[in-house]
Amino acid sequence: MRAPGFWQRPAGVLSTALAPLGALYAAGTARRLAKGKAARVGVPVICVGNLSAGGTGKTPTVIALAERLSARGVQAHVVSRGHGGTVAGPHRVVEAKDRADQVGDEPLLLAAFLPVWVAKDRLAGAQAAVAAGAEAILLDDGFQNPALHKDLSIVVVDAARGFGNGRVIPAGPLREPVATGLARADLLLSIGPEAAQARFRDGWRDKITVPHLTGHLAPLPTGLPFEGLPVLAFAGIGYPEKFFATLRAMGVDLKHGEALSDHQPLTEALMARLEQDAVRLGAQLVTTEKDAVRLPRRFRQKVLTVPVRLRIDDWGPLDAGLNRVLTGKGRPSR
Template identity: 40%
Template sequence: MSQKGPVSPPYWYGEGRPPLPMQGLSWLYAAAIGARRWLYRRGWRKRLQVSVPVIVVGNITAGGAGKTPLVIELVQRLREEGWKPGVASRGYGRQDAGTARWVQADTAPALGGDEPVLIAYKTGVPVRVDRDRVAAARALVQQGCDIVVCDDGLQHYRLARDIEIEVIDARRRYGNGRMLPAGPLREPPSRSAECDFRVVNLGQGGEDGAAQSSGFGEWQMRLRIDTAVPMVGGRTRALSAFAGQRVHAVAGIAHPQRFFAMLRACGIAVVPHAFPDHHRYQPQDLDLGSQLPVLMTEKDAVKCAAFANAWCYSVPLQAELPAAFWVALLDRLDKLAPRHAPDGR
């Protein structure tokens, strides 16, 4: 497999013990996180509210677990229910990260961040990137949004929230259970119990038995891929058209193996090319050595659109959750203060 850039240390997910220096730093990190959480619980650091409901979708591990597909599906469901959602994001990895800005479908990913640009493209709702999520939420309210969805931000305690949704990778879960940098945890595992909903990302079709990795009180989410969209125009193709063929698969996400496994589950012979999460692609990155079809995630496609060729395809991802999850979530929203109700409800 072609692998470029940094990857998670192998000891994060069970291969050996972390080096002693990493363990020492982990204890210091855990103490700092604990002190910060204590200050917020005591009220010595203030949580700031906005006048509309706030839903935070995040995880307590470093790296991705499937938050963005869930955010996209959540926004679409909220719109169907009559809400006017907006999305707040830090826009990790973008240039000039200290500048707040509105993100649209045609915003350069280097300025808006790859995930915010993808969310704007897929949903069409207002998307605001800002290191200060309170400021981002307030800007969305001023824009006319009556509910704010935060893409990531469980650890951004300063913004008060009404609902927290934790997303968990079914295969990797919490790894070795240690805090950064000795393990993948940004917060202790006990933080999970504080979240209103825990969604376990099983990948496509349970991702080779990962469906067994969900437990009591957890909602299962599957990711579905079934089409490939030409990046320079042309008809959308069913992924089944690539079954039995060799393709280059490109993924610059936190867990690229998940995307490769999903393609293989469709009967496609994958030549994998893994890049770091939030990788800034250059034209030479798509010089893969042979003229095979190139299938990539939508998150990668928004960054490669300017120099894609006729061999390149974007593979849309659809998050699927049980109907009971949406019933429970919408019921929770209905029980909030009447001032939070959208027009017509």
């Protein structure tokens, strides 16, 4: 599913008409969060979530945190719902065995970096991870899930899109109002180039009530000759244009960018059509890491992958939060 275009525009007639439904959606989220008491699992739980539907950069953030924790000697495990997969779990993802349609593309990608558990029941997934030796839990999404206590919550936002028109689904892209969500968060991380960061700060500074980190996605050097390479790129992520912009910045000759829906299955028929288009254009097929794990087997050697990594401008506030939860000092009152 692609996000409606009006979600990114100032509130207009359609979003205003849908606002009462957005209020009901927000009320439902609030009721769900108020139910019961969130359970602890005996190790720190670090949540990487968002307020908006669609991609914001959570997966690169989880990878960056996994590397940061590993450098401290902390064995973290990821717990994910496994969006797009059929496994209910708790199930530990086996990279060489599981498929994206079983466990979801993000868990399969993350399994190359650290242990990953897929569980529709996040609490059960976290408990399974702890039983298997996890010293910290990285909760991939789940910011609006009430079952599991979060020791550190990081809200991730795409700097270029911000919080859209500021309204709740279906009137806008938000799962809950910005003020409500940030009241439960410890940190806000906006991801994007400096120009987008400046626009985000100007547009949302009055709503930002927590420490604000900034970062950007940078291509990981692979040694492949991308400069001047004729490319047909395809991406089934939350914001495909972000990937296409990355390719242009790398100097590729982007003949065509095929924007797919987030998590869209890469069927044999779709890939055959893209392959034919690439031949017609004299172009190389290129995609993202997340899409690559969904490729049919016979296309895996035909498509180049461009990995990206999150570069955070100032780790200070995040390191302070990690220090706090890893030393058991608890969440400060606000």
